[in-house]
Amino acid sequence: MAETIDKDPVAPVLGNPAVVGLGGFGMTTMLLQFHNLGWMGITPVIWSGFVFGGVGQLIAGFQEQKTGNNFGYAAFAGYGAFWIILCAYLLGSTTGNKMLALNENDVGFFLFGYTLFTAGLWIASFKISKAMFLTFLTLLIGFILLDLVFWGRPSLKPIAAWDLIVCALTAWYMMFHVVFRSVFGRDVLPVGAPLA
Template structure:
């Protein structure tokens, strides 16, 4: 009996991560004053859909994808809840509180970044830009708020890179060839 072909959950995880990251950066650079769209995307596409993609990655045996998508899905849900808590004055978080929240996620990202360096160039680039973006946001929350805009533009590049990997998976399958290359791993 032929094995049933399943979809790759990474396309949803990368799509949700890229879209939600991009929209948050529209807010961070000042193009979109409201965080409303970020909250809803963070809860649904960046959060829930990415979390589900991570759980599906578990079934494929991909621990990196399982951890990354489940973890960042939880990140987006938590960030959406922080925004809601501040808005409704329930379990409010100060700028410094959010800074420490981001520092913890920076450390989480650093672990995944080390692994990403051995996967392929596109993954290494995405996680390098994500790690740099988190570091800039950490600094922005601890006394250098002007770095928020720089982080915003830098993280737009990260979001585009995640979408590149999503497009790579989809288009390479559709066209049956390596239409969009991933590049060599940065560390062998």
Template sequence: MSDVKLGNPAVVGLGGFGLSTILLQLHNLGLCGLGPVLAVGFAFGGIAQLCAGLLEHKNGNNFGFAAFSAYGSFWISIGIIWVLNYFGMYKSSTTDVGYFLIGYTFFTLILWFASLFIHSAMATTFSILMVGFILLDLGHFGFPAMNIAAAYVLIACALAAWYMMGAIIINDVAGRAIVPVGKAWLKK
């Protein structure tokens, strides 16, 4: 039983995070409708990423457990906000969403600090994500142009997450490190 190799749930979590984030930012730039964002956000960004988080828990990876579960829940929550707004059941204002984003900014700050101890690719991804959340916070509290800046920053973040996903997959199938992830920015 211990000889069975299990897949790394991070590939699904990073994949879902990346695709959902790219689609939302394309929407924010006016290039994509909300329908695909909502569908992928619920399915791949939300449910699949949440499942990846639960599997990281089983693997004993607190960082992956926290990150994938929280950001999977983010996608499900933001999808619910959009649906409630669409049907007029509960209208969330720009600042309502802003407070939601501020909560995730503080959560991301904790994960950003922890990412500095993992590897360069993780620290880079979380550094970019931190900047993206701060820009979104500003965009929802009186500086709407920051949402456009955030879109470009968060596309870079999604691509960084996909880089890590690619590194995990390619290095695994190659049986050696071909795609580098770099050293931790801080020593344990």
């Protein structure tokens, strides 16, 4: 009779949830800026915001929690919630119900809350990589500019839009860094050492 050897089961290789989170963040951020620049309507922003930016990032955040990555957990769950709230707010403003309607002052305060949230993550990004630092720096600048837009400085909207397009592209750069490293087996798109 052959001897039975007990072997530890090999753990399956799991995908990195950041690719979905960064993909959804970059896509919806970019589409909103295309709208803010007057290049397209709001409908694609709302539906991609609900699905890819909202639900997709929430799922990525919950998966990051399982890996012990509190930065990814906070960022993806927080910005996933942002997109769901924003899109619900945009839809609510079309109902004619004053309680659900958008007003610029309220949007400014909503964005200001996320400005403070982003500032904390920007500080944490110093310890991750140069690409992450740049993503959160441009996001923080974008939120500050949008706060000012909704608090009476509408001329800053195109500047905010271009800044946030850069932010979206840096998020996608990091997404493709992870994807390409997995596919090619080497670091095709380096993200740079932490700043601190």
